[in-house]
Amino acid sequence: IAGITQAPTSQILAAGRRMTLRCTQDMRHNAMYWYRQDLGLGLRLIHYSNTAGTTGKGEVPDGYSVSRANTDDFPLTLASAVPSQTSVYFCASSDSSLAAGELFFGEGSRLTVL
Amino acid sequence: GQNIDQPTEMTATEGAIVQINCTYQTSGFNGLFWYQQHAGEAPTFLSYNVLDGLEEKGRFSSFLSRSKGYSYLLLKELQMKDSASYLCAVADSNYQLIWGAGTKLIIKP
16 A cells, blocks of 8 residues: 655755656545645645645745646646755645545655755 | 644653643644654654543543643653654644644653
């Protein structure tokens, strides 16, 4: 059982470059999320999707975009990377969209922007 | 604003008991979660409280007092593998999770 798969696991990127972090789940969950985790801070929500075809902005959406063409995939794109986007990015999913439910996380993508 | 507070770091001895506190101020409340995160790994779900009281699950228990905006995670019979960060998160009125920065728990032999 794969659960949630993220790619790449780690990436070093030059500032100004475009980057897409991939996220795929095989649990048929409706809701999916992208978080960033920085030292000393709690997980911060970037974007979310309650169901295929819909997306919403989280706490820190600037500089990021997402799409949800189907249930399984939820890619996160950095259009023009900046050093402040250096972080660990976690994709998560839940089988509850409106109700508070347990989140299942991917293993994370460590991104360094130079 | 919305805020979740928990201690940055705690140290405990193998075999002992430790209590990790979490206080919160959020716009509405739809439940409180505890997650465990080992270094370099993804967070994994431990517990969910929506009503006041104690929820017990093996060596781990979680307590909630909504009137006090307070929760704790109690870990009994500590094992070395319990060394990890413990994240407290609250679902607000929009069911969005607000996360604390996490408590790093160090277990010593």
